[in-house]
Amino acid sequence: MPRKYLILLTVALGVIVLDQWTKYLVVRELTTRFDDRPTFGERLAAMYGEPPAPGFTGLHYRPKRHIEVSPNFFRLRYAENPGAAWGLFANLPPTARGLLFHVVSIAAVVLITWYFSRLSGTDPKERWALWGLPLVLGGAIGNYIDRIARAFVIDFLEAHWYDKAAWPSFNVADSAIVVGVGLLMVDAFVRKETPKEQEKSAEARP
Known part of the structure; x- marks a missing residue:
């Protein structure tokens, strides 16, 4: 195997396993x-084999406590997100939202895999995409597993500023996607052709 x-x-399997394991620990x-x-x-079975009743609003799993990692800045607290990032599309009807x-998830997996297959794997300039794409893939699949199992994503990482301002709750899969996208942005700059390289490419064409 190349x-x-x-x-x-x-990388992708590592992200998926870590994401699902941390969500299991949070629920427990x-x-x-x-x-x-x-x-x-x-x-x-309770986490993956018993989907919530359709139309239910509120938290499906009842919280019993949270953990203050840094009282003024960061805590671990159970949260549910039926929508996309930052709760987008959470108000759509469940059937439309699920579809x-x-x-989107299947298309993302196909697109990422296709793009990754086009990498040579030997060009040093590709290293950012070589690691970034698997991170995004693992994160996308991790959250997709949640949506298949229970129609909502489990979040638990909560960054805030003295409880006056807070970043939307997130999880390991979200973190992997953000880091992966960051690496892909670096890749876009590193592998961007310079004017001289473009001229050479044009001259080489028949």
Whole structure:
């Protein structure tokens, strides 16, 4: 297997596993969802095999506590996001919202995989895309698993400023996507052709 595909599989799977594992820990430690489910199998069934009732509003899993990492700046608190980033499209009807996210998620996976397949894997200038694309892919799949299992994404990382201003809650998958997009932005600048390179390319064409 080419080295670039090993990077793709390792990074993407690593993000997915870390994302789902942290969400499991958050549900176990910060909600009552697993309180009457002592075994690991029962907990997995409760988290992935029991979708919430359609039309339900509010939190599906009841919070029982939160963790103050830095009292004035950062905490771990269970949250649910039925929409996209920053809660976009959360007010759409569940059927329309579900269809939209299925189409967008599948299209994103296909596009990322296609773009990654076009990388040579040997050009040093490609290193930003070589690591950025798998991060975005892993993050997209991590959140898509949530949407398939329960129609909402579990968030728990909450950055704030003395509770006067707060960044929307996020998770490991979101973080991977942000870092991956950042690397792709760097890639766009690094691999941008200079005027001389463009002239050479034009001269080489028949």
